Amino acid sequence: METFYAAIIAAGMAGYIGTEVLTTSTPFAAFSSACNIKGNISLNNGERIYHVPGQEYYDETRVSRSHGERWFCSEADARAAGWRKAMR
Template identity: 45%
Template sequence: MAKKKKCFSSWQQFLIGLAILIFSLFGYLQFRPQTHLVTRIIDGDTIELDNGERVRYLGVDTPEIGECYATAAISLNRQLVLNKQVHLQTDANKLDQYGRILAYVFVSKIMINQELLRQGAGAYFEDYLNHRYQAELIAAAQGAHQNKTGLWRTCAQDKKLGCLIKGNLDPNDRRFYHLPGFRHYSQIVMNLDKGDRWFCTEPDAIAAGFKRARE
């Protein structure tokens, strides 16, 4: 009898183990990151997936088509993701006003948003809602600006100095840009997480909604 009881117990353990394995596999398949094939590059910060949906990278703003460094940004984006499987992570705001998915895009463990900023293909863009990877993105953007990487050298009026125009939001959320030599220039601390932005030219700053500060 003892031997028979032992066999029954082993069979029970086998069934329990099998059930756990099945449920674990089901959970993995249900919650694993979904991947998509990138079939088209729209511009430096927007892609199209194999299901027809368009994805706008969070936290990065590359030059518009026709602007300085736009072609290089598109080329880098193509190199990083075209015909590759990507997985998306969304944040608080999942869609923009045009119906595009707002996401952090990954190829394996590489975050493409961060890589574009690191290589100077765009500027950090603060949207005030999506902050999951804010610190990583700002660090990449600051590093590229300081090292005069990518557009921060190519699009600068003086390539040795880089892009030094400070776009600053004042305490009343008014946007002003300051040129080197302006009276408050050295006092302004650039806080990218507050909406401050670096610019290469005055037209760039004006196009972004900043007004020229008093000299």
């Protein structure tokens, strides 16, 4: 585990401690159970859409960080980043 923390600090991401995220703008938001809003980018048109638990396609939606997708800790964070809520 010490190696993990050393890698985080070496990468300049010292805002991450254990399983808590100190700021919602960090790329490590996915590690907090409170950050369960999935930010997905449409393959059809590149639109940025977020999904909240309980929505129709939430369970099927996958977050691919390599494609620019991400997790959010609140709907307000998602909207502020320019994402819209899924319609279903």
